[in-house]
Amino acid sequence: MNANLRVLAHILAALTLGITQGLGDQFVTANQQTIQGHFSVTSSEAAWLVAAYSATRIPATLLLYKARTQYGLRVFTELGLAVYAVMTLLHLVVRDFDTMVMLRAAAGFAAAPLSTLALLYCVLVLTERFRLSVGLSIGLLGSQITPPLARLISPYILDRVGWDGLVIMECGLALLSLAVVLMLKLPEMPRSRVFGATDAISFPLLAGGIGLVSMVLTLGRFYWWLEAPWLGWCLAMGVLLLALVCAIEINRKQPMLELRFMMQPTLLLFAGTMLAARLVMAEPVTGAVGFFQNLGLLNDNMAGLQIAILSGTLAGTAISCVFCSPDRAHWLHMAGLAVIGTAAWIESGSTSVTRPPDFYLPQAMIAFGTALFLPAAMAWSLAWVMRTNPTKLMGYIAMFLGSQVLGAQIGSALLGSFVIIREKFHSAQVVAHLTLQDPLVVQRAQQYGAAYRPVLGDTTLQSAEGLVRLGQLATREAYVLAYDDLFLTVSAAAALMLLGLLTHRALVALRGLGATRTA
Incomplete structure (x- = not known):
């Protein structure tokens, strides 16, 4: 095959693998209301599908390092994709929700190698000059574009085929990825025996601990942290299992978790x-999308917003392909944080009449900043690993990708909980001013009640419905204020991170200047 065609084929393969894994997760995340109707479950119960997929994906990603070393990446990947395709096919025949949760858990485990494969297909095919720029930027692109892509294409599939259409597309992507892996084979790495009897103890403990913590992070804001005792028990058990894993792994010669390596200060x-x-x-998923969902908008009402996010991601990736390098990482980090902080500040002035076109620019800016930040972060960290301990490279990639999934869950849990807490605060403030002794409040309630006059002849019922409608509007306004607080908090957090990076760079420069004068 021609060298240029070979590079293009591997880049397309990387995008296919990243999109396959991302859409498998995002189709469920982006269509929670459809799932509730399809399986006749509540919003809290529907969130179990997201929790199950994520809970098994992280430990499977960490298992990839040892599986690749002993059996080869090709065998592990081909088997995983075949199982993933079978799991998605079973989605078509299963109508029981509890069984569907187990299938999602199995699918998350089987699809885990795809994110690592997407990176390797891009990095290994390129020359050394482009590996940490083009390779990493495009290798991460597939997973970055799937959240807006899922919300963009889901309405059209659901309108024509329903939930089964999304399942069929997920299965088709799994089979396409399997075909790609079979046709474009990565070079085999040297193998060695690394699995031991202790792994039979360590991995179940690791999978159980991460799975429980991941489940709590996903479901905590739906059942609420302090109101469901089983959440506390699950979190305690998860921490205990992870502590046992650390105690076992810390002194092993061939550990599953490179704890000593990971505990370095850098x-x-x-x-x-x-x-x-x-x-x-x-912020984009928990903040902007959640904001418009509380205003009653659906995915098909936010198509333009998703296109703006996609455009920002592609623009950021293009810039990253040109400028990303370990030496420039801090500049890209600062640029990304500055853009994200500015965009979130723009959004913090939203009202109940704000609509998706008002968010096109700030959401594109956030996507742009994210696309600058992630490749630069990975380029710097990979260069550091290669300088200090190159034998840990594959293990570090698996840990980095697994930690990104867990970090995204922590971010969504914190931001989602913040919105709920602030909504309760603002709701109390708004309701405190809604008293029937205020003639303006009475007049507004009567106006809302008058809308029911054609269907309700009883004036008492009309007044009651008017008060209900007034309460609904008060709750809506409280949520708008809560999301404004969220946007402002994100902006402040980005500004603080930017200040921290600037301070760090200033200290490094001063130390370098002092060393030069001493010499």
Whole structure:
């Protein structure tokens, strides 16, 4: 095959693999209301499908490192994609919700290698000059575009085929990815025996611990953290299992988790920075989409907004392909945070008459900033790993991608909970001023009640319905104020992170200047 065609084929393969995994998750996340109607469940119950997929995906990503070393990445991937395709096919025949949750858990486990494969297909086919720029930027692109892509195409599929149409498309993408992996084979790496008897203990503990913590993060804001005792028990058990894993893995010669490597100060600082960044980057789904959903808009009403987000992501990826490098990472980080903070500040002035076109620019800016930040962060960290301990590279990639999933869950949990808390505060403030002793409130309630006059002849019932409508509008306005608080908080968090990075760069420059003068 011609060298240029070979590169193009691998780039398309990377995008296919990233989109396959992303859409498998986002089709469920973006269509919670459809799922509620299809399976006759509540919103809290529908969230179990998202929790099940994420809970198994993270430990399976961490397992990939050892599986690749002993059995080869090709075998693990081909088997996983075949199982993933079968799991999605079973979605068509299963109508029981509890069984569907188990299928989503199995699908999340089987699809776990796809994000790592997407990176490898881009990075390994390119020359060394472009691996940390074009390779990483495009390798991460597939998973970045799936949230807006899922919300963009879902309404058309649901209108024509229903929920089964989304399942068929997910299955088709899994089979396409399997065909891609079979046709474009990655070079085999040296194999060695790394699995031991202790792994039979460590991995179930790891899977159980991460699964329980992930489930709590996803479901906590739906059942509420302090009102469902089982959430506390699950979190405690998850932390206990993870503590047992750490106690087992810390002294192993061939551990599943490279704890000593991960506990280095540089990586701990990097992990903290990425966690804070993930909090900021969760704004589009938890913030903007949630804002418009509370105003009564559906996915098909937000098509233009999703196109704007896609455009911002593609523009950011194009810039990243040109400028991304470990040496420029801090500049791209600062540019990304500045853009995200500015966009969130623009959104913080929203009202109940704000509509998706008002968010086109700020949401495109947030997508642009995210597309600048992530590849630069991974380029810097990979370069650091290659300098300090290159034998840990594959393990680090698996840990990085797994931590990004967990970081996204933490970000969504915190932002979603923040909105609920602030809504309760603003609702109390708004309702406190709605008294029937105020003639303006009485007049407005009568106006709303008059709308029911054609169907309700009783004036008492009309007044009651008018008060109900007034209460609904008060709740809506409270949610608008809560989301404004969220946008402002995200903007402040981005500004603080930017200030921290500027301070760090200033200290590095001063130390360098001091060393030069001493010499």
